[in-house]
Each structure stands twice: as C-alpha cells, then as structure tokens.
Amino acid sequence: MSTKPQKIVIIGGGIIGLCIAYYAAKKGYEILVLERSKPDHQGCSFGNAGLIVPSHIVPLAAPGAIAKGLRWLINPESPFYIKPSLSWNLIRWMMRFWMHSNESHVRTCADLLAQLNLESRQLYNDLSADNEIGLKKRGLLMLCKTQQSLDEESATADLANKLGMQTEVCSSSRLKELDPSVEMDVCGGVWFKQDCHLHPHRLMEALRKRILENGGSIRYGADVRKFEYANAAISRAILADGEAIEGDHFALAGGSWSNQLSRTIGLNLPLQAGKGYSLTLSEPPQLPTFSSILVEAKVAVTPMGPSLRFSGTMEVGAADTRINPRRIQGIIKSASSYLPQFHHEDFRNVTPWAGLRPCSPDGLPYVGRSPRFRNLAIATGHAMMGLSLGPITGKLVADLITGDGHPDVRLSPCRFKPAFLINVSICSRSLK
Ligand SMILES: Cc1cc2nc3c(=O)[nH]c(=O)nc-3n(C[C@H](O)[C@H](O)[C@H](O)COP(=O)(O)OP(=O)(O)OC[C@H]3O[C@@H](n4cnc5c(N)ncnc54)[C@H](O)[C@@H]3O)c2cc1C
Secondary structure, three states: OOOOOOEEEEEOOOHHHHHHHHHHHHOOOEEEEEEOOOOOOOOOOOOOOOEEOOOOOOOOOOOOHHHHHHHHOOOOOOOEEEOOOOOHHHHHHHHHHHHHOOHHHHHHHHHHHHHHHHHHHHHHHHHOHHHOOOOEOOOEEEEEOOHHHHHHHHHHHHHHHHOOOOEEEEEHHHHHHHOOOOOOOOOEEEEEOOOEEOOHHHHHHHHHHHHHHOOOEEEEOOOEEEEEEEOOEEEEEEEOOOOEEEOOEEEEOOHHHHHHHHHOOOOOOOOEEEEEEEEEEOOOOOOOOOEEEEOOOOEEEEEEOOEEEEEEEEEEOOOOOOOOHHHHHHHHHHHHHHOOOOOHHHHOOOOOEEEEEEEOOOOOOEEEEOOOOOOEEEEEOEHHHHHHHHHHHHHHHHHHHHOOOOOOOOOHHHOOOHHHHHHHHHHHOOOO
16 A cells, blocks of 8 residues: 655755755655745855855854954945844844854864765765766865965864864965966965865756656745644645645745744744855956865855856845945955956956855754744754755755654764754754
C-alpha cells in the first residue's frame, strides 16, 4: 500500500528556501515553495558576490564594530551605515548587536561558523556537477592597503589555522606571483585557500531545476500574509488573495521579511535588512583569476565567467532597494584605488543592483524549530553568508523537518545536547 508523502510548504524562494526545498525533495517529500515575487525577480540571492567563505569566522558583531560604524556614519560613501530611525525594532537590534560585539562572542562563533561553512563547501561539490554553477576553488585573497589591516587579517588567519583552515600571509610580490595579470596597489594580503566563488544566478537556476526534477514545485506571485494554526501546529498558509495552502510542515525562509510573517504568530525574530550593492562589468579592463575582498573598503571582487562583479556596502535598517549614488561612488573609488587599471569610465554603463541581507544582531543565523509550533522551521538571518551557508542550512532544516537523519555538523561549542544542536541560535537568544 502506498502512502502519500507528507507535504512541506516553504515560504521564500531565495537561496535558503530553495536549498531547504532541494534537500527535502531529495528525500521524497512533497515540496511547495511559495515565493511572492515573479520568476524574473533578482533578489538578494542573485546579485550577491557569490563567495563561499569558510574564512568568515568573525561575525559582524565583533569588537571595534560599533566604533568603526560611528566613524563611518558621517561619510556618505562609507561601506557601513545605520539608517537613523526611532524604530523600536532597530533600537533593540542595535542594543543586541552592541551586547554581542565582544571577544567572547567572537570565540563562540568562530568554531561554529567555520564548521558550518566547511560543511556547506563540501555540499557545494555535489551541487556543482557539470560545473553549471561556475564553482571555482581557488581561495579568497583579503587585500590590505595598510600594515595595520594586514596585521588584523593575519590574526584572523591564525585563528582560522587553529580551526583547521589553510591560509597564507602574502607580500605584495607574492600576490603578483599568484595573479600576474592583475595590477594591485596593496601592501599585502591573506590567502584563505578553502574559500571558493561561484555564479549566484546560475546557482539559483540549477537549484530550481533540481527541485522540479525531484518532483517539487515553486509557485511565484504567492504572497503569504498569515498562518492558520491549532493545537501548537500550523495548518495553513494564507495568501494575499485569501487562498489557503495546506501542509504537514512549514518552513519560513523569507529573508529580510521573515519577521513580518513570524510576528503574525507571536514570534519576534530580531532582524534588520542590510542593503548592499553590486556592479557587474561585462568587459572588465583586467580579469582577476582569484576572488578578493578589498579589506579596508569592504568591497568584494568576484570573477564570474568573463564578467567581474564588485559588491559592497552594508546599510542597516534599509527599507527598500533604492540606489544611493554616493555609496555606488564609494565602491567605484575603492575599486580603482586597489586595482589601478580600473577607472570610473569602466563603470559608466553598468546598472547597479541592490539587495537586502537578512541580518541578525549577533551575526549567527536563526536555524531551527519554532519554540511555539512543532511543525514550523525557521531559517533566516544569514546576513553576509546566506549563499555560503545555503546548502548546510537547507540540509539541516530538511533533516530537522523530516526527522530522519542526524545533522552532520556538530555545533559543540554551544554546549547544547545533540537533539537541540541545530536550534542553537534560537535557544541561545531566547526569542519572545
Ligand atoms: C551586495 C551583497 C553581497 C553579498 N555577497 C555574499 C557572498 O559573497 N556570500 C554569501 O554567502 N552571501 C552574500 N550575500 C548575502 C546573501 O545574498 C544573503 O544572505 C542571502 O541571499 C539571503 O538569502 P535568503 O533566502 O535568506 O533571502 P532572500 O534571497 O531575500 O529570499 C527571501 C525570499 O522570500 C520571499 N518572501 C519574503 N516574504 C514572503 C512572503 N510573506 N510570502 C512569499 N514570499 C516571501 C522574498 O520575496 C524573497 O525572494 C550578499 C548580499 C549582498 C546584498
């Protein structure tokens, strides 16, 4: 006798929602992704820098982050900005950010982020069959203009080495040797050898294809406005036009908008949108073979086939994806300062893209089961690492929902019992 597979409804068709859908569909569950925008919408998961970053073991909330943020506040071209507002949500988010900006938090996060990112990197191998996603495993160069930044990056490299990562501190001549075709005006850099890069748009297409091949469906233009529930379980997601979608399990992966929906069921996820921009040059004057981050400017540079993408800026508290020309200027100036062969004119016909990162105040994502509804999983708040952590998040959440399979990642530093491990961020932040 055949039994009907259980149905999992996933809200959000960004990288996180699609990864959950892909790993759950592979297990034979009935999958429906509800995405409110149209199929051609290029949200946060498309225009990003495409970096897979085991090197990013230091969360945004780290010592010195607040002081740096305040210094940058008055510079309209700066890479970091907090939109002044009397919003209670933003004030509360900032207080939590400030509380986590310390050494002990960095130590707790470092091991966890390294493990998650390395596991995710491993899963990308499987996703990159035929190299349809443009995965390149050359590492990431952190390019520094000043000795002080190079010392700081070297200290991060020391910490990363202790967590099993391979790094090399490079002089400017060593950088030239690594990528002879590119002129760089830097004092040195650190090569994080396990980092990778890929083409985000191609990744999203590949995931969509695989979900459909595994029997799942993605419905666009489906705007979920609320949930219906009874007996501590969600029964239906209600769309803007009143249509009710039934499911056995639900996963909320709505990126920066997750909190709007979670609030309707009394769950407050401290989350702010962090706007960032990217500029993709189809005919760059030089094409680096390595991806890099221009450290002081906080700009990522990623080769994507024949194109080159520059990405940067974090505007916390952004309400929309409107382009701020001053921040775009900041990215272009940084590009030509580190890479002198790039000039303002090279960017003249490039249309800037903007996306909203879902940012939690402590730099760790929310991944786990809702404390109130037994059939609701939550996966959001990945900030600058959503692409990097997409596959491991998808796999963990699929395992959590289906209850079959143990998470491969040991989140040991957080000292929770194995059964609760992947609820770690939710448990540790005691959501209300
Ligand atoms: C400039 C820039 C560079 C970046 N570079 C990198 C990088 O190199 N590496 C990296 O790892 N990360 C990077 N990121 C971060 C990464 O892009 C994000 O963390 C990631 O895209 C977030 O994915 P998500 O699925 O959570 O959210 P999203 O991609 O925003 O997807 C959420 C989806 O949910 C939908 N949705 C929301 N609410 C509802 C609802 N009620 N009903 C139906 N649908 C709904 C939205 O329409 C949206 O499509 C970068 C981001 C930016 C802006």
